[in-house]
Amino acid sequence: MSYRIGKCFTFDAAHCLPSLPADHKCSRLHGHTYTVEVVLAAESLTPPGFVTDFGELRPLRHYLDATMDHQYLNKVLDIEPTSENLACHIAEWFRKNVEPTIPARLETVRVHESPTSWAEYEVPQP
Ligand SMILES: Nc1nc2c(c(=O)[nH]1)N=C([C@H](O)[C@H](O)COP(=O)(O)OP(=O)(O)OP(=O)(O)O)CN2
């Protein structure tokens, strides 16, 4: 793919990672200001020179606000909410709900738990 764009979305949420040993700090309830970065690609541009209009990505903002913002992620998701699992979950939602409506493909979803920690899911390309 020749062109790429990215857009970041933030939300605040609480979680814990119950599979970790009890003495691991992340097994206890705590919170993050998450940043979700999506990267989209296209072989060619659509007028006026877009991979896709950033505005077309707004449904992801609504999804994150409606399902995750100021929520306890362990309660609202059926996955253990590591950054890796969140990135995969968001990629699957985006591919099902947004990708069919835009002229671009989702390449990666990166989830930042903090300015120093992130995980990325790379979507398998056909
Ligand atoms: N590979 C992963 N490792 C960890 C994850 C994760 O999602 N994927 N998550 C956590 C915890 O959620 C924890 O809150 C974050 O851990 P960490 O970055 O180690 O802690 P701090 O934010 O306090 O950063 P410091 O650099 O230690 O100050 C744990 N690991």
Ligand SMILES: [Zn+2]
């Ligand atoms: Zn955490």
